[in-house]
Amino acid sequence: MAGNKTLGRAKKAKNDEFYTQFADIEREVNAYLAYAPNVFRDKTVLLPCDDPEWSNFTRYFAQNFTALGLRRLVSTGYAIESKRRKGLLPGLFTDEDSADPAATHGKIFVLDRDSDGNGIVDIDDLEWRWLDGDGDFRSEEVRKLRDEADVIITNPPFSMFSEFVAWIMEAGKRFLVIGNMNAVSYSALFPHIRDNRIWLGATGGDTDMVFGVPDGAAVAPADREKAARMGYVGNYTRLGNSCWFTNLDHGQRHEPMRLMTMAENIRHSRHKDVRGHEYARYENYDAVEVPYVDAIPGDFEGVMGVPRSFLLRYNPEQFEIVGIAEGESGKELGLSPVPKALKKENRSLRDGQLYFFVDGRPVKPYARILIRKRKEGNT
Ligand SMILES: C[S@@+](CC[C@H](N)C(=O)[O-])C[C@H]1O[C@@H](n2cnc3c(N)ncnc32)[C@H](O)[C@@H]1O
Numbered sequence: 001m002a003g004n005k006t007l008g009r010a011k012k013a014k015n016d017e018f019y020t021q022f023a024d025i026e027r028e029v030n031a032y033l034a035y036a037p038n039v040f041r042d043k044t045v046l047l048p049c050d051d052p053e054w055s056n057f058t059r060y061f062a063q064n065f066t067a068l069g070l071r072r073l074v075s076t077g078y079a080i081e082s083k084r085r086k087g088l089l090p091g092l093f094t095d096e097d098s099a100d101p102a103a104t105h106g107k108i109f110v111l112d113r114d115s116d117g118n119g120i121v122d123i124d125d126l127e128w129r130w131l132d133g134d135g136d137f138r139s140e141e142v143r144k145l146r147d148e149a150d151v152i153i154t155n156p157p158f159s160m161f162s163e164f165v166a167w168i169m170e171a172g173k174r175f176l177v178i179g180n181m182n183a184v185s186y187s188a189l190f191p192h193i194r195d196n197r198i199w200l201g202a203t204g205g206d207t208d209m210v211f212g213v214p215d216g217a218a219v220a221p222a223d224r225e226k227a228a229r230m231g232y233v234g235n236y237t238r239l240g241n242s243c244w245f246t247n248l249d250h251g252q253r254h255e256p257m258r259l260m261t262m263a264e265n266i267r268h269s270r271h272k273d274v275r276g277h278e279y280a281r282y283e284n285y286d287a288v289e290v291p292y293v294d295a296i297p298g299d300f301e302g303v304m305g306v307p308r309s310f311l312l313r314y315n316p317e318q319f320e321i322v323g324i325a326e327g328e329s330g331k332e333l334g335l336s337p338v339p340k341a342l343k344k345e346n347r348s349l350r351d352g353q354l355y356f357f358v359d360g361r362p363v364k365p366y367a368r369i370l371i372r373k374r375k376e377g378n379t
Contacts (some may be wrong), residue, residue, distance in 0.1 A: 002046075009036060016086075016158055016160075017213060017226050018158070018218060018239075019051070019056070019155075020057060021157045021209075021211070022029060022056040024203070028204070029060070030178075030200070031250045031251065032321050033068075033250055034250075036248045039248060043069075043071060043150040044071050044072040044083045044150050044151075045070055045072070045073050046075075046076075046146060046148075046152050046153070047075040047076070047152075048146070048156075049157060050077050052077050052126075053107070053129070056220075058075040058126070059123065061075075061111075061245040062074050062111050062126055064341060064360075065107050065121050065122060065123075067214035068092070070111075070113065070151075073109075073110070074109070074110050074149065075110075076109075076131065076145065078106050078135040079102065079106045080132070081103040088157070091154060092227050105132070106130075106131040106135015106142075108128060108129060108135075108136050109126045109127070109128045110133050111126045115345060116157070120357060122148070134257065135251050137164065138167065145281060146167070147327055149173060149208075151173065151174045151175065151248070152168050152173050152177070152179065153176045155177065155178055156179075156290065158179065159175070161179050162188040165177070165189060165245070166225070169192065169197075169198075174247055175246060176201065176248055177246070177276075178204075178242055179242070179245050179246050180239070180241055181242070184308055185308070185324050190324050191343055194323065195276070195312065196316050196361065197247060198247055199245060199246060199248050199312045199314065200244060200245060201244025201245065202230075202251075202253075204244055205242075205309065206309055208230065208238040208239065208240055210237070210238050211236065211238070211239065212232075212235055213237055214235065217235070217237075217251060219235075219236075234364065252313075255313075255315060257296065257315065259296050259297065259298030260297070262300055263298060265295050266279075269295055274291065274292065279357065282305065282354045282355065282356050283357065283362075284335045284337075284338065284354065284355060285303075285333060285370075286302070287303035287304055287305050287306075287370055289354070290304045290306045292307065293306060293313060300373070302368050302372060303371070304371055304372065305354055305368035305369070306369055306371055307369075309371055317374060319372065319373060320371065320374045321370070323356050323369075324370065325353055331352045333370070335354065336352070338350065338353070338362075341361045342355070345362055346363065349362060349364050350364075354368055
């Protein structure tokens with residue numbers, strides 16, 4: 001019986017166990033400091049969903065506690081049993097596991113005083129204790145820490161990303177979290193992005209980010225090799241579309257994109273499918289198709305469908321976001337349905353998505369965000 005139970009719990013590790021690298025945290029936080037040097041002064045920073053004993057988030061913020069002028073740093077981790085039960089960590093339970101408090105209790109690390117009396121508050125002053133519960137961010141205990149915090153920073157479990165962001169937004173907190181670029185189209189997230197309550201961070205997004213993984217985690221050999229070529233040898237993987245989501249301001253989002261006019265693009269674009277062609281118009285929405293961010297025509301006054309990576313360069317003083325043509329959000333835009341005959345011709349066409357014609361054939365663009373130039377004084 002016990003054997004069956006144990007085997008039943010031994011699940012394959014999911015991809016939620018990805019550990020962020022110090023250099024990525026430092027690079028991103030520097031962008032906020034460059035824009036507002038006192039952004040963290042006198043603030044309580046909470047790092048939930050962490051592994052505070054060795055997390056680079058805890059290490060970065062503890063090492064820089066004094067330089068950032070923090071009031072309090074709180075970091076919480078999730079109990080091992082909860083991780084195994086959810087299949088986040090490989091391995092089986094043993095009796096020793098369940099006798100160990102680490103199996104059932106999360107940890108909390110707090111830094112707010114010079115506990116070793118050496119005259120400086122730093123990483124050596126971190127004090128820890130077991131949490132009453134397993135450290136689940138949805139628990140009363142961690143919720144209370146959230147409510148007491150000014151800024152919430154972490155790389156949350158990706159499979160719970162929408163829920164995690166909603167958890168922050170319902171408390172009205174400032175935050176900085178790592179996610180996947182695909183999340184911009186989630187119905188729980190996109191309205192916040194459209195209305196400038198959430199935006200992308202200053203780094204990552206179009207470059208590989210390396211993450212540590214637990215012993216025994218399945219990593220595709222190509223990803224392991226790519227991470228190794230980037231200097232991370234061993235239990236590492238890389239993701240090409242990880243990015244930061246935040247509501248902290250940074251300078252990059254106030255830099256206007258320098259763009260050619262439509263005529264200049266048609267004449268000089270480096271993209272063969274833009275140079276010498278008219279911009280296509282969607283058949284089911286009044287907007288033009290712009291296949292590359294650097295082909296956005298700076299003089300076009302109407303709505304444009306642009307790649308999702310536009311958000312990495314989005315300046316809300318220059319453009320406004322009208323919508324996204326995916327799933328429920330696409331339906332909200334009122335796109336007219338795709339005729340049956342066209343769906344037959346191109347089986348990837350679905351209602352609620354944009355399409356246009358290329359050489360007489362219907363084509364669906366890859367994930368597009370609809371934007372238009374912001375009218376002066378209308379921010
Ligand atoms: C993507 S990892 C990131 C860990 C760490 N923040 C970092 O960046 O290195 C997400 C972590 O959240 C933990 N986790 C999963 N579900 C959780 C939950 N419901 N509450 C709190 N933590 C959770 C996972 O076990 C994992 O350690």
